[in-house]
Amino acid sequence: MMTSSSLESPFQVGQRIRSSDADGFKGTVRYVGPVAGQQGTWIGIEWDDLERGKHDGEAGGVKYFHVEQPGAGSLVRSHKIQAGITLVQALRARYKPSEEAERTEDSKEMYIMSVRNRPMPVVLVGLDKIQQEQGRLERLQQAALIDAGVDSAGQPGEIGATAKNIEELDLTGNLLHSWTVIGQIVSELPKLRVLNLSRNRLTASLDNLATSSTAPVFSGLTTLVLNNSGITWASVTALGPSLSSIRELHLCGNGIQDFGTGPIENLPSLELLDLEDNKIRRWEDVLKLSALRSLTSLFLSGNELTDVRYLQASEAHGAPSGNLPFQGLQCLLLGRNQLSEWASIDSLDRFPSLQEVRLTDNPLTDARGGTAARYMLIARIGGLTCLNGSNISARERRDSEVRYVRHVIAQQLEGKEDSEHPRFEALKAKYGLVMEDLTGGPATQKSLADELCSLSLTCVAPGAGERAPIVKKLPASTTVARLRVFCEKLFRVKADRQRLFFTTEDSPHPTSIDSDEDTLGSLGFVSSATILIDEVDAASIRQEQAAAQADHERRLQQQLKQVELFTSLQKAEVEQEKRTVAGRRVP
Structure with missing residues (x-):
């Protein structure tokens, strides 16, 4: 593998970039330097989108760089990619366009088509006032900079001097990867309460966060969204001491499998934890989250859980009231898992405070083959007030419970x-x-x-x-x-x-x-x-019957083959026995 270099290039290894075309594909610089047989400097990129990649970092039999995802690499010229911009640059581009851009926008009329297919101009009442107010960055309270190419905080103090009153900041799909940069952004926004960093590649290690002088401090945040960011639970644990005020934490789509051995208690104020679309399999791992004493909502849809277990009545009776797991949990979302046993449903009835549950798209509740009708779920979980997003009225609960009893009796x-x-x-x-x-x-x-x-x-x-x-x-x-x-x-x-x-x-x-x-x-x-x-319709019936007949014939043929194989083995054993006996008779 050749040694990377920064010859005559503004790009550095590890830097996040995006393609210069309209698609704006994002990637990470893995190599900067020469390529055998070619002139000038080339940039080795590992693309986030595999379809953009061409190889594993190897060209002409020479390995220039490694990639984490096979097939995600390619070598490009520097004019094919572009670096990110600062947060303030993105704010000005989004909320304070240039005079030329304003003239261009003013020349574009919005219209709808009439019943005679003629354009009818639409006047947005108050648009000028809204744009003028948004253009005053120092008064901006909510900012959405989605896919804006932000990769840095800019000069120290620049954000605070420009837009210090921002309370909600959406940075979804940008080029951020350094927690030091994120820490600088947060530190210059003293009123910031909600921060969305989804679809940024936040894979940098945070093992030494507690002792690092540049560690980001999120003490003022109440909501942090890190969906599809590649963050690990170990990094979340390392962030814990800085998240003392966090009430909502969203971690969807990060491939999280378990919760390690770190101190979960570092999130004392956490009320909602969103772990949907991860790879959690064991309920024993989920039970570790019961150390979050303020937790009221836990989202686990789209994982790989096969069961839910809670203390039996006798165990719960003998345990101190303050030590019951998930004592304050009111909402538990379990859709799109692998729950197939009624024991899991009965366990939900033993959660002390549970009121809302989602159970759709599990084998047990699947409308095509599951056995758990809505009335059965309501009857078996006594404290529910909302099931699968639909409220349960007093009448529905009574009817469901009576119907369930009659069903069991029958x-x-x-x-x-x-x-x-x-x-x-x-x-x-x-x-x-x-x-x-x-x-x-x-x-x-x-x-x-x-x-x-x-x-x-x-x-x-x-x-x-x-x-x-x-x-x-x-x-x-x-x-x-x-x-x-x-x-x-x-x-x-x-x-x-x-x-x-x-x-x-x-x-x-x-x-x-x-x-x-x-x-x-x-x-x-x-x-x-x-x-x-x-x-x-008759055609569907015939298709079902034909499919059933074909399946029956297939299974019959398999059975006949097994019988033939068994018969041939028996014959072989008999012939072998005959030869053995004959051999013993030879003097």
């Missing part, structure tokens, strides 16, 4: 239920429901009218045309198979081509009805529901 009577239901007995006692409520035995106190379900039947099949919903009262013992026959008579949609869904007043999301053996009672319909009748 499953038990049919011998199908084998999972645990920690809240079942308490809910059954709460609503006074017993086994005989579904069987019509002597213990029931209800009349026949009480056992009828009021169904609003709505046909949404394409070939049925527009028809008003039909309201019918059916016994709770009516099976889905009988319901299909009933719907066929009403809407002329053949039973074997129906696809049924149901909704309730407080749960408007359609839920598929799949098993013909289920009854209205076992489905948990308490008093009323809406049944949607859709029709599967």
Whole structure:
């Protein structure tokens, strides 16, 4: 590998740059120097976007530099790339354009097209006043410099003298990589409370932050956003002593897998921690975050968690109240993980203060194959007030819990239920429901009218045309198979081509009805529901049948091959035994 040099070049190794074309691709300088057989100085770049790269830092059989991402490197001339600008330069370009630029903008009229396809000028009332106010940088309180090419703080004191009143600063997608530079920016903005550094390559080490004289101090910040920045949890731990006032910390998309052994307690004021779209797999690692005593919201969607566990009731009863994990946690987002067991749902019920949960796009809750309907989740997690972004009313909770109890009773009577239901007995006692409520035995106190379900039947099949919903009262013992026959008579949609869904007043999301053996009672319909009748077209049915037949034949062929292999092995063993016996008889 050749030694890099800075011959006649303004670029240095480690510097962040962007391409000079309109695409503005970002990258890091990895080499500055000559290239064999070429004249002048070349710049070796590792691009953030792999599609921009051409090789691994090797050209003509010579290795000029290393890259962290294979295929992300290329060698370019200096005029193909450009260095960044200072924060003040970006502020002036964004909020205080030159007179020539203002004249150019004024010459551009905004318009909309009329019904006759003619342009109609649009006048933005108050635009001049807004631009004039924004142009006064010393009064600016919110600044958004997204993809502005900022890579430095400029001369000491320059930021403070120009825009010292900024309270919210968005630096998403810039060229920052030095924590020293970030520290200088923050130190010159005494009123800064919200800082967004997403999509900056913040991979510099912070192991010695606590003892460094140039360490950034974020004592005034309340919100720090570091999404897709490449920051590690070790760096977050090193930042901890400077984040004493942070209430929100966003760390999405950084490939974080665990939380190491560092002191998590260094974030005493943290209330919201966003760790979505990382690579966290073990709940044991998540439990370490319970050391954050002020934490009320934890976002873990888009990770690789397979389970959630909390203290059993007996363990929680014996533990000191101040030592319970996640004692103040109110919001937990777990969408897009790998949760597949009901035990994880039951564990959520044991969190002392949990009120809001997101569970979408998990195997257990997948609408195509999961078994966890909304009413089941509500019933099994007693403290919830919001599920998957939708508030839970008092009526929906009551209906969900009654429906859940009736469902479990029906499953038990049919011998199908084998999972645990920690809240079942308490809910059954709460609503006074017993086994005989579904069987019509002597213990029931209800009349026949009480056992009828009021169904609003709505046909949404394409070939049925527009028809008003039909309201019918059916016994709770009516099976889905009988319901299909009933719907066929009403809407002329053949039973074997129906696809049924149901909704309730407080749960408007359609839920598929799949098993013909289920009854209205076992489905948990308490008093009323809406049944949607859709029709599967014949071609789709034939495709499904053909696919099922092909799968059956494939499995049959595999079984036949296994039988043939087993038979041939048996024959070989018999022949071997015969030869062995014959060999023993030879004198």
